[in-house]
Amino acid sequence: MDRKMIYAFRGWIAFVAFMDLGTAVRSYIEKRSFLSKAFSDTDFVDEEYTTSRILGVYSILKALALIHCTLYIHYKPVVSMGIFSLLVTIIMYITETLYFRAATLNFYVVFPCVLNCVTLGGLIYLPKRLRIWDPSLDCDDENVQLLKQAGAMKRRRHIRKNN
Template identity: 45%
Template sequence: MQTSREYKQSENSQEVHGVPDLAHSEVLPDMFGAADDVPVEQPPRPEMVHQVIYAMRGWIAFVAFIDVGMAVQCYLDADSFLGSQLYTAGDIAEHVNPAMSRLLGTHRILSAVIMTHCALCIHHKPILSMALCSCLLTIAANGTETLWYRTAPINFYTLFPVAIAAITIVGLCIAPTFLKSPEIEAEEEKHLLKLGLPRKKCWNKKRT
């Protein structure tokens, strides 16, 4: 049993060294109780790609598929497609030759390649502007052939590409408002890693 003299010596030693007796004090339970009330900060969750961007990518891929189909038709069925369906105004059908069909088919293939790149890398502004210019060129080509040169009548084969290009232009103009570069970049890298494609290298960073 502890005597009064030893108890006084222990109190004096605690006062000299400034160390409180945590076993006989109420500080320790208060400390643990306060720790439970402190909210734990969660790391910010990265924002996902907006659904409009996914829809826009699907639409652009559909436009690229249409361009590929038109290019195949130009290469395989030149006389029937150009001479009897597209260039039918006046006597222009007599001057349709396979070279014209191959040129139109090459133009559609180039447009399909641009649209495919835009569907995969829509967050890059240069590719977005290339797709926009391709749609404008499609509208200008069909519009001038129909209204200025009078070589093609106003029918389904001239209005359908113009309507598709006009809808695509509206979507390409709206898409940048739903794009956020850092989040989209990280999301694209995750998709590339899942597909097994090579990861993009940061050439601007200094090598250590």
């Protein structure tokens, strides 16, 4: 059951990374992000769409961090990298909306915030609950298992040649 839960959660993290890649693509296609709020056509300050491009690059970096977190969830430093990238994103969305008022409280702010909060809670809670980081006898490193299998195959070949 624990393995099914961790595989499902890894799929969830991959989904969030895919959403960030979508945000990056949308930032480059639309050239206007949720942060570049235009008060009127004449007051629009970001004529070169710098804010949108910065958000796109940040979304790509966050997606790469989450993809690594998905693949290497059994390493604590990689999970902490994923946790902090989610935390920085949540702080950015909240401060840009509530403190700096650069964005309005709409779907493009609320949905990613909720998605990132759920993922953050999962990254903090699930690895500890499922004991991913606890050393156990039956969950060796993949390389160790492959070396053991290779050693067993060599022994079998050696026994067959001698018979």
